[in-house]
Amino acid sequence: MAAQIIDGKAVSAKVKEEIRQEIERDKLEIGLAVVIVGDDPASRVYVNNKKKACEVCGIKSYEYALPAETTEAQLMELIDTLNDDDKVNGILVQLPLPKHLNEEAVIARISPLKDVDAFSASNVGKIMIGNYAFLPCTPAGCIELIHSTGIDVSGKECVVIGRSNIVGKPMAMLLLHENGTVTVCHSRTKNLAEVCRRADILVAAVGRPGFVTGDMVKPGAVVIDVGINRNADGKLCGDCVFDECAKKASWITPVPGGVGPMTIAMLMKNTVMAKRIQTAK
Numbered sequence: 001m002a003a004q005i006i007d008g009k010a011v012s013a014k015v016k017e018e019i020r021q022e023i024e025r026d027k028l029e030i031g032l033a034v035v036i037v038g039d040d041p042a043s044r045v046y047v048n049n050k051k052k053a054c055e056v057c058g059i060k061s062y063e064y065a066l067p068a069e070t071t072e073a074q075l076m077e078l079i080d081t082l083n084d085d086d087k088v089n090g091i092l093v094q095l096p097l098p099k100h101l102n103e104e105a106v107i108a109r110i111s112p113l114k115d116v117d118a119f120s121a122s123n124v125g126k127i128m129i130g131n132y133a134f135l136p137c138t139p140a141g142c143i144e145l146i147h148s149t150g151i152d153v154s155g156k157e158c159v160v161i162g163r164s165n166i167v168g169k170p171m172a173m174l175l176l177h178e179n180g181t182v183t184v185c186h187s188r189t190k191n192l193a194e195v196c197r198r199a200d201i202l203v204a205a206v207g208r209p210g211f212v213t214g215d216m217v218k219p220g221a222v223v224i225d226v227g228i229n230r231n232a233d234g235k236l237c238g239d240c241v242f243d244e245c246a247k248k249a250s251w252i253t254p255v256p257g258g259v260g261p262m263t264i265a266m267l268m269k270n271t272v273m274a275k276r277i278q279t280a281k
């Protein structure tokens with residue numbers, strides 16, 4: 001039996017429409033500052049998509065495109081200015097930054113109340129203890145996609161492949177908050193295929209095309225493919241061999257059109273949340 005496709009475009013459009021209506025209804029004036037340093041083409045695409053989503057939702061976006069040779073002091077100065085600017089409710093620094101800039105220090109400079117990516121240590125800590133305002137956008141998007149299938153995570157075997165700070169680790173934490181039994185795999189994991197075959201919910205966040213093959217998927221599993229890669233033909237693809245995995249899974253996300261659009265929708269949600277928190281202060 002072929003898997004049903006989890007349509008990330010449709011789910012994200014619904015989330016964005018709900019946000020648009022909320023902003024219109026409550027006459028909210030919300031601003032998101034997007035900072036991009038250098039001219040990485042993939043980053044440029046992501047920033048443009050975020051700006052488009054802001055337009056759809058009725059959020060004002062302020063773009064700061066800085067040259068690759070920007071110094072850390074200059075970037076910090078900009079962040080300080082944005083932290084103090086009441087029109088700016090969310091600040092997003094597009095990663096990766098050029099090598100000479102210390103990403104951790106830059107993220108740490110963003111006010112936690114405006115850290116809509118939820119990458120700062122204080123927001124990550126809040127996620128750990130389960131008392132959070134912002135959820136990291138990509139894992140939060142994955143959870144929404146799982147919810148859209150109607151499948152309850154509670155008690156399920158969940159396997160996350162990848163342990164990065166921005167995807168794998170927070171993803172594992174969110175599944176744990178939903179009472180999943182979570183295993184996190186990484187490059188040192190032994191018998192990875194065997195571990196994956198245990199998963200009722202399999203999340204792939206590796207960054208390698210063709211990494212998850214059909215034999216690694218338990219029949220009936222939900223497969224969430226976070227990977228964004230280019231195959232040998234230069235076409236966008238995920239970490240999963242889609243056709244093979246779709247034959248085994250009950251639900252699967254495509255790439256493109258799965259997790260990617262959800263990440264951006266969750267960013268919009270966090271920006272509205274930021275406005276609410278700042279207004280309540």
Ligand code: NDP
Nearest residue numbers: 138162163164167186187205206207226227228259260263
């Ligand atoms: P990282 O490179 O930071 O992490 C990759 C993880 O995969 C690491 O934990 C690494 O293990 C693990 N890994 C690598 N090789 C293997 C292997 N052979 N066996 C098992 N595990 C392995 O990537 P990110 O987490 O930042 O991103 C992952 C993917 O998700 C990328 O394709 C990225 O483009 C995509 N992405 C998509 C987003 C979206 O919106 N859809 C948003 C963010 C990322 P180890 O720690 O041991 O090195």
